Amino acid sequence: MSGAALQITGVDKFYGAVDRGVHAVKNLSINIEKGEIIALLGSSGCGKTSTLRMIAGFEEVSRGRIAIDGREVHMLPPVKRNVAMAFEGYSLYPPLTVRENIAFALKASKLPQAKVDEKVGDIARLLEIEDILDRYPSSISGGQQQRASLGRALVRDAALHLLDEPMGQLEPRLRAVLRGRIKHYIKERGLTAILVTHDQTEANALADRIAVMEGGVLLQFDTPQTIKQRPANLFTGAFVGEPPMNVFAATVDFEGDGVVFGLDQGVQLRYAAGEFSPAVLGELRGRGKVMLGIRPYAVRRAERGVAAKVAVNQWLGDQTQIATDFAGGTMVLVEHDRVRLAPGEEIGLKLDAGALHVFDAESGQALSHGPELA
Ligand SMILES: Nc1ncnc2c1ncn2[C@@H]1O[C@H](COP(=O)(O)OP(=O)(O)OP(=O)(O)O)[C@@H](O)[C@H]1O
Numbered sequence: 531m532s533g534a535a536l537q538i539t540g541v542d543k544f545y546g547a548v549d550r551g552v553h554a555v556k557n558l559s560i561n562i563e564k565g566e567i568i569a570l571l572g573s574s575g576c577g578k579t580s581t582l583r584m585i586a587g588f589e590e591v592s593r594g595r596i597a598i599d600g601r602e603v604h605m606l607p608p609v610k611r612n613v614a615m616a617f618e619g620y621s622l623y624p625p626l627t628v629r630e631n632i633a634f635a636l637k638a639s640k641l642p643q644a645k646v647d648e649k650v651g652d653i654a655r656l657l658e659i660e661d662i663l664d665r666y667p668s669s670i671s672g673g674q675q676q677r678a679s680l681g682r683a684l685v686r687d688a689a690l691h692l693l694d695e696p697m698g699q700l701e702p703r704l705r706a707v708l709r710g711r712i713k714h715y716i717k718e719r720g721l722t723a724i725l726v727t728h729d730q731t732e733a734n735a736l737a738d739r740i741a742v743m744e745g746g747v748l749l750q751f752d753t754p755q756t757i758k759q760r761p762a763n764l765f766t767g768a769f770v771g772e773p774p775m776n777v778f779a780a781t782v783d784f785e786g787d788g789v790v791f792g793l794d795q796g797v798q799l800r801y802a803a804g805e806f807s808p809a810v811l812g813e814l815r816g817r818g819k820v821m822l823g824i825r826p827y828a829v830r831r832a833e834r835g836v837a838a839k840v841a842v843n844q845w846l847g848d849q850t851q852i853a854t855d856f857a858g859g860t861m862v863l864v865e866h867d868r869v870r871l872a873p874g875e876e877i878g879l880k881l882d883a884g885a886l887h888v889f890d891a892e893s894g895q896a897l898s899h900g901p902e903l904a
Pocket residue numbers: 545546552553554572573574575576577578579580581728
């Protein structure tokens with residue numbers, strides 16, 4: 531069973547009757563290696579919390595199997611699964627101080643008191659909660675409770691650390707600082723962690739691999755870089771990346787030695803056939819329609835490019851985001867310098883073949899990324 535820390539095989543979750551209730555997680559299979567940090571990423575209601583709760587044992591598995599460290603656990607209660615959890619609603623014990631709450635998690639390890647004190651001190655420093663260690667949960671803020679709960683989970687020795695939106699209540703500066711520290715802490719100790727988040731920055735910063743979910747279905751499970759550069763489908767392409775990928779419906783035609791994508795309002799994007807591999811050309815041939823995606827960072831201004839009209843131009847202090855009216859929709863581009871363009875100005879856009887993502891018009895499955903097949 532090699533180094534698999536977690537194996538989820540064909541798992542379904544129904545709330546209510548099997549096959550009739552709410553189908554929250556659909557035929558999920560996923561393997562996680564020891565020492566990996568995984569993010570379950572998706573919009574509200576996509577099934578990520580249900581997945582985490584099934585791993586923890588707070589929700590029953592309707593179908594399928596879950597194994598931790600090679601041992602099937604889906605029939606076991608939470609305490610028998612050897613998992614440490616920081617869950618919203620999995621609250622601190624009110625009669626114990628923050629220090630006692632965190633130390634309590636170390637009870638089973640039977641460490642000498644000095645060692646317990648050291649561990650509690652270390653994690654409190656890391657999470658910036660040293661000053662509230664002797665306070666009770668009812669007298670600290672939501673963000674402090676969240677960090678205390680995270681500390682309680684992280685100090686524990688466990689096969690899996692499950693973190694549900696662990697920094698959701700923290701302000702952005704603290705969240706950014708803690709992300710780096712938590713990642714370092716987890717990696718240094720070789721822990722295996724699964725994080726639920728709807729914040730892609732958090733997923734990108736913390737995770738070795740991201741599982742993108744939508745409608746209870748796992749859409750892609752890969753490194754942050756691959757998900758950005760080679761999204762497996764239109765949903766992932768549009769969901770991951772900020773600002774989001776520009777997406778346009780297009781017809782495909784072959785004219786002479788070239789490929790022509792026809793967009794709304796008669797806009798045509800023309801490419802030499804040589805800009806795509808023969809396999810991509812084969813994939814495009816015979817397809818009436820596709821969806822085209824291009825990231826805002828990859829859209830370039832060019833005098834003789836395709837016409838677009840500036841709608842909104844915003845300088846964000848470190849980048850300019852320009853939204854243009856283009857082919858009956860909106861094409862957003864990002865430049866690193868400050869760009870002075872007024873709304874209503876006409877500009878030309880260049881969409882390099884190398885930056886085009888082509889998706890099937892019906893299924894949304896990726897067909898090609900730049901010149902290569904998906
Ligand atoms: N106890 C429940 N009873 C019935 N349906 C539920 C229950 N819990 C979740 N669901 C439904 O299951 C689906 C998945 O919910 P889940 O909480 O797993 O999503 P999520 O991606 O974690 O969302 P969020 O980010 O909002 O927490 C949703 O349609 C939700 O309404």
